[in-house]
Amino acid sequence: MPTETSIAKLNQFIRWGSVAAILIAVLVIFRTLPINLVTSAMNEWIGGLGWWGPIVLVLLYIVATILFVPGTILTLAAGAIFGLAVGTIVVSIGSTVGAALAFLISRYVAREKVAKLAEDNRRFAAIDRAIEEGGWKIVGLLRLSPALPFNLQNYLYGLTPIRFWPYVFTSWLAMLPATFLYVYLGHITGAAVSADRERTPAEWAMLAVGLLATIAVTIYVTRLASRKLNEQVDQDQRDDTETLNEPKPTEDPNTRRTFALAGLALASVLFATYVSMNSERIKQTVTGWFGPPAVESTESHDVNPAGPSIDHSLLSELLASHVQEGGWVNYEALRDDTGKLDRYLSVVASAPWDKLGRDEKLALLLNGYNASTLKLILDHYPVQSIKDIPAADRWDAVRWNIGGNTWSLNQIEHEQIRPHFKEPRIHFALVCAAVGCPPLRREAYDADRLDEQLEDQTQIVHDHATWFEYLNGDNELRLTKLYDWYGDDFTQAAESIPRFAASYSQPLQRSIDSDQTPTITWLPYDWSLNSNLNRQPR
Structure with missing residues (x-):
């Protein structure tokens, strides 16, 4: 029969394996999908709003927070569009104002509905008492810990005795580490897919070191907060169990979180696999949404050799x-x-x-x-x-x-x-x-x-x-992104993009004639x- 120690080690192994799988899946997804088109389109829209751009993103974040919509995408977008400093400020304002409004809605507008949602949650009852005793400190630990989803916390706090301004200030301060981490990830993503210029190895090294340091600090703070929070909340849960003369639950909450993380990892891997297998179809769809419009090229105008001529x-x-x-x-x-x-x-x-x-x-x-x-x-x-x-x-x-x-x-x-x-x-x-x-x-x-x-x-x-560059030895065809953006225009004139380009490169033409399909990079x-x-x- 497995011991508690062996189960804990197995849980830890599964969690770390799940985190690694999720990271790899995310990298595959970002590498496969035309994220640059989405980022560029959002940048075009928000950037075109001028000084209204950050304000619009703040408003979107507030609405998403109130409606229980995860703000991860908006946080990543803020980092990609505005950079670290402005992106962090924008997300911090949006998430804090959204959290404050959700708190007020829970406390003064929809208290009965939120209370009904929380009444069967024994862990929330323990958290409620912990907040009554520890006040803003418990709120801070909860914000730093993944014990409760962010958007759910906002509403549940409205049922607790904590006062509004300590709740707002503590939430703002405790959310900053995770905010900065996700903005940094967005900044890295924006740098990775940006076509403005090719970054130097030193720049990539600095970005990578900063990202790893941010992740390490965030994980450390999260684990420390989780441990302290469990010391506070689990004691209240044990007191409840003793008071009600109920046996202590045999299911370890860590095991539940492990299964949840493993499920998320499996879903991420399956999605990454689907994206890889259907990359071209997805790319065409996304390009139609955000890139140049697809057209069917035809010759619509008469030759009219007798017509007038223009002096250029x-x-x-x-x-x-x-x-x-x-x-x-x-x-x-x-x-x-x-x-x-x-x-x-x-x-x-x-x-x-x-x-x-x-x-x-x-x-x-x-x-x-x-x-x-x-x-x-x-x-x-x-x-x-x-x-x-x-x-x-x-x-x-x-x-x-x-x-x-x-x-x-x-x-x-x-x-x-x-x-x-x-x-x-x-x-x-x-x-x-x-x-x-x-x-x-x-x-x-x-x-x-x-x-x-x-x-x-x-x-x-x-x-x-x-x-244009054709590396004959590696059979690699390096092309301007014009071929990527307007691929259909070239394939309407030739069987494929490489065949069109081969009209202007004898080495590439010889390779294609020998039935070698080159690998295209942009x-x-x-x-x-x-x-x-x-x-x-x-």
Whole structure:
């Protein structure tokens, strides 16, 4: 028959194994799912709210706390979006205010319902008496211990004798360690999936050391609080048992927690397995929610060789003067030439859209997009990245006149170009003013040479490691995330993404011809401004 000591050791072994399984499952899930799209979308939305962003997240946290919705996702999001300092402040305010409101609801609005919920819980009765004797100290220990779920605690405290302000202050202080831990995890996650730039090994080491230290301190404080709390509460439970002449419960609460943790670990592993086996389908779904919209590319415009032509020479002069080899832009000099850029945008606006042929329209859209992006940067210059511009003023701002039609940059790309031209090479011609974007050509696109220019531009992209690299020995294909974001556009033109890319790489073509399927990895996408100040090897 197993002894209590052997059972305790088995419980401990299962708990630690369960924690390890949960951590591995979480890593698999984060590595498999396109978390960067979700984070980027939330960042876009909240970041676009300006100083309202933190306030909105605080309000969301308060509502989630009152409605018993776990705040873990919001806490992780706060860390990923706002960083450690602001993220911790936002979550701390939201969780504390939410806890205070739940306390007041329990004490003054829904006391009978909450009391009915707690009346059969013998452990709560013991906690109630412990709080009556120990006051805020017991509340602090409970906040640091996983003895009761956070959202449930908020309501149950309203039934206890503790006063409001000691409860609020103690809750705020005791929740800080776990708050900081989850914000830190969110910060790490945001750093891991961020495509802004590739972090150095030293930066990753510092982040990892800080995370491990935070976890260690949190675990230590939690275990210490749990031990002290059990000393207080278990004594009250024993007194209850003796008073009622009932035998001491034979089921160890630690065993119950062990089974619960093991169940959570099993669920996490099963979910991680499902995600891994269905990664592509899930990725397509999530991309549809948060990424560029999926479109079915068709050729919608007539060739119309007899139609009018547009003179793009003004843009060619600007690009030749202010764009250096490799696509680096001298924005300071371009700012002094804003008048010429404005005159060219007037030419774009006055173009007879309905009379233009297919190639004239595509050249107009490509040039109009790139010229409008340059104007957008100049309107907010100096900026370190196009993402520094408020979201409302950036890709969704309906302000750019193309042939008498006022569109946003997103509308130009996703509504006017992608659905109406079966031409995936446009993704290497549209330039969003970032280092990770394809290089800006030193000439405008011209309808008479459009196919030649697009082919040359696509080849340039595949000749540089910033966007394309095929490691023949490892059969690894490293691609710009443009292929990831717009995968359907490329597969509509070729059987697969590797086959499209192979058109511009003989080693990759030979590998595919020999029935070798390369492993695809995505290159970091640097959103730093494509200025000559950020010039680097391509």
